[in-house]
Structure formats: structure tokens, C-alpha cells
Amino acid sequence: MSGAPGVTSLATAVAACWPSTPLTVPVLVEADASGGDIAAWRSLDSDESHKGLVSLAVASRTPAPVRVSGAGEAWAQAGLVGAPVTEAVLRYAVEVPGGLRVVPAPADPLEAGRAVAMLAHNPALLGSGRVTVLDVGRAVPGSAGAALLRHADVVIVLADPGQVGHAARLRACAPVLASLRDDGIRLGLAITGSCPHSDGEVSQIAANLPVWARIPHDSVGAALVRGEHRPPTRLRDRWAAWRSQRRDPDSLEWMPLIKAAKSLAELCDDFSGIGVAVRERGAVEVGVA
Numbered sequence: 442m443s444g445a446p447g448v449t450s451l452a453t454a455v456a457a458c459w460p461s462t463p464l465t466v467p468v469l470v471e472a473d474a475s476g477g478d479i480a481a482w483r484s485l486d487s488d489e490s491h492k493g494l495v496s497l498a499v500a501s502r503t504p505a506p507v508r509v510s511g512a513g514e515a516w517a518q519a520g521l522v523g524a525p526v527t528e529a530v531l532r533y534a535v536e537v538p539g540g541l542r543v544v545p546a547p548a549d550p551l552e553a554g555r556a557v558a559m560l561a562h563n564p565a566l567l568g569s570g571r572v573t574v575l576d577v578g579r580a581v582p583g584s585a586g587a588a589l590l591r592h593a594d595v596v597i598v599l600a601d602p603g604q605v606g607h608a609a610r611l612r613a614c615a616p617v618l619a620s621l622r623d624d625g626i627r628l629g630l631a632i633t634g635s636c637p638h639s640d641g642e643v644s645q646i647a648a649n650l651p652v653w654a655r656i657p658h659d660s661v662g663a664a665l666v667r668g669e670h671r672p673p674t675r676l677r678d679r680w681a682a683w684r685s686q687r688r689d690p691d692s693l694e695w696m697p698l699i700k701a702a703k704s705l706a707e708l709c710d711d712f713s714g715i716g717v718a719v720r721e722r723g724a725v726e727v728g729v730a
């Protein structure tokens with residue numbers, strides 16, 4: 442949804458908070474046709490030319506058989522057919538401090554747009570990962586980003602229905618959202634901003650999609666997601682941090698954004714295991730529109 446700040450932040454936090462197992466290596470693919478932010482946030486080296494969205498998109502056009510080796514072999518033996526291709530996606534990812542693997546988009550919208558269009562035509566490389574979280578930015582109906590949503594298992598739509606214009610666009614997108622749902626994709630809403638409407642009211646204008654989360658304003662959590670260390674200054678935040686870290690020194694969940702993202706990641710993880718129509722590729726993608 443246009444003007445809904447926080448898509449990349451939420452997608453990053455969801456990927457980082459995904460419940461991990463030895464077989465699960467979540468990867469965040471920044472498939473935003475308007476250009477990426479993560480490389481700038483994390484000062485990623487643009488010289489790593491074989492990494493990133495453009496390289497992933499080019500590779501997706503000529504899908505070579507992926508060699509099953511190492512961990513991939515173990516996964517295959519465990520009957521997890523999608524695992525080797527996960528490795529292929531990971532090949533284009535960089536690991537950022539904290540351990541998250543990210544396929545960053547170029548900042549240039551022309552380059553990013555071309556790469557997203559290529560991926561939308563050849564989504565196979567994205568499709569077989571164990572956990573691939575996709576940031577499609579503003580998924581305008583008819584765009585390549587929106588086309589990518591058709592290949593997802595779970596879609597989170599981030600919107601700010603407290604703004605009149607936003608609510609109108611959400612209502613206008615209802616048929617598209619309903620058709621994605623009719624295709625067997627799980628969709629839910631994440632509400633941002635200070636929305637005065639109840640979950641039921643918001644749901645009504647958005648094809649009756651459930652409200653999965655309300656994303657709080659959290660400048661400390663948002664800074665962490667950008668890779669900046671910003672200690673809490675507000676008394677309320679300092680108190681929450683102190684109480685939480687007394688129980689678990691490593692816990693980051695005192696930050697409201699991180700807590701909300703973790704709940705969403707757990708919900709999506711549950712959906713990937715139950716209830717979702719079984720897909721050949723067994724992948725989970727979360728497009729945050």
C-alpha cells in the first residue's frame with residue numbers, strides 16, 4: 442500500500458524472527474521494484490557482484506540443475522525436496538550482522554524493476570526455499586511485484602487504514618486480494634499507523650481478510666532493523682528493556698516492533714505447516730505489500 446512506511450522493516454524483522462531449526466535458513470529477498478534500502482542500511486558492498494537481486498534474477502532465467510551437496514544432501518535424504526534450491530537462493534544472499542541472510546535489491550529503480558520483472562517471469566528459484574520472505578514493496582495490481590505474490594504461500598498486506606486515502610485503496614484492492622485467497626494463498630493484514638477502526642471494520646473493507654497484527658510505532662526497534670544500535674532513551678522503553686533482559690539477557694522482544702514481527706513469523710510458520718494447500722515446491726514466502 443502506498444504511503445505505508447515500514448514494509449521493508451517488517452519483512453526484515455519477520456525474516457530475522459522466523460522460528461529457526463537446523464533445516465531452516467530464512468532468507469529475505471528484497472524484491473522491491475522501486476529500489477532497495479537494505480544495502481544502504483547495512484553498508485553492503487556493491488562490489489560483491491555475484492550477490493543480490495540482479496544476480497538472482499539473471500540466474501533465474503537460466504535455471505541450471507542445482508548440485509545437491511553437503512547439507513543439501515542431508516535434506517534430500519530427509520525427504521525435503523525443496524532444500525537444494527534453498528541453497529541456490531542462499532548463494533545470492535549476504536549475511537548481515539545478527540545472522541540474517543539477505544538478497545538486497547539495487548537502489549536504482551531501473552535495475553531493481555528489471556530484476557523483479559525477470560523474477561516474476563521465472564520465480565522457480567524463489568519458490569523452493571524452506572523459508573523465503575519476500576519484500577515486494579508496493580504491490581500495485583498488475584505490476585511484477587504483484588505477480589510474485591501469486592507464487593507465495595502466505596501474504597501479509599501492510600496498510601494504514603486510518604488514512605482515508607489508504608482505506609480507499611484497500612477497498613479498491615479487495616477483489617485482487619480475494620482472488621489471491623481463492624488461489625489458496627493465505628492472506629492477512631498488518632495495520633500500521635494510528636488506526637481508530639476495529640479489526641472487524643478494517644477487515645470488512647479488505648475482502649474480509651483477518652487482521653493478523655497491529656504494528657506499533659517503535660523507533661528503537663526500527664533502528665535495530667536498519668542495523669543501527671540505538672539504546673532506549675524513553676523511560677518506558679528503558680523499563681521494558683530492563684525487565685525483559687533480567688529474564689533473558691539476549692531477548693529483543695521488549696521492542697514492540699520485534700515482538701509484533703515475532704508473533705507474525707510464528708503465525709506464518711504455523712500456516713506453512715498446516716492448512717495451506719500443499720504446493721509442489723513446499724516454500725513459504727511472505728510478500729509484504
Ligand SMILES: Nc1ncnc2c1ncn2[C@@H]1O[C@H](COP(=O)(O)OP(=O)(O)OP(=O)(O)O)[C@@H](O)[C@H]1O
Binds near residue numbers: 447449578658698
Ligand atoms: N514500526 C516502526 N516504527 C518506527 N519507525 C519505523 C517503523 N517501521 C519503519 N520505520 C522507519 O520508517 C522508515 C521507512 O521504513 P521502511 O523503509 O521499512 O518502509 P517502506 O514501506 O519499505 O518504505 P519504501 O517505500 O522506501 O520501500 C525507516 O526509517 C524505518 O526505520
Ligand SMILES: [Mg+2]
Binds near residue numbers: 448473578
Ligand atoms: Mg521498502
